[in-house]
Amino acid sequence: MGDEPPSPASEMPQSGVIRPDLDRIERILERLQVASIRDTRGRLATRWQCYSLFFTFDGDGEVYAARTIYDRFFTVDDKPALRAVLDEWNRDTVGLKVYTATDDDGTVIIVSEATTHIGGGVTSEQFAATTTAWLNAAGSFHLWLGPRLSLAGLPGDPV
Known part of the structure; x- marks a missing residue:
């Protein structure tokens, strides 16, 4: 036994393991009949x-991420009630985490995010299943959110 901990065998690709890219996501979305575009920041977007x-792929392709921006806009004064609603989701679910972000003009928005480390590669099946699960989770959160916002006295309808 040496002094160094064992390192993952990411240098030695295994059979069936891929290094995914945006083209692969596009193909998955096409199979799911979900329209997509590439934006100016190099992200693949669905509307x-x-x-x-x-x-996106962050960290030189080591991290695969899905970030959703919801069409609901709040004020800074809404943040405490909004955070309480989002905390409920974050406590009760795994995978997709939600938080607030504040624009320079003081507008507060809701963002959800899911990430997974893919530095050692993944199988095509894993990647497709992850992408599909994240699409479903974003929609599930949207459906969950409206009634919770209304109960908290916040605007429940998207703009």
């Missing part, structure tokens, strides 16, 4: 009626 979901 839904009340939110936009962006797929």
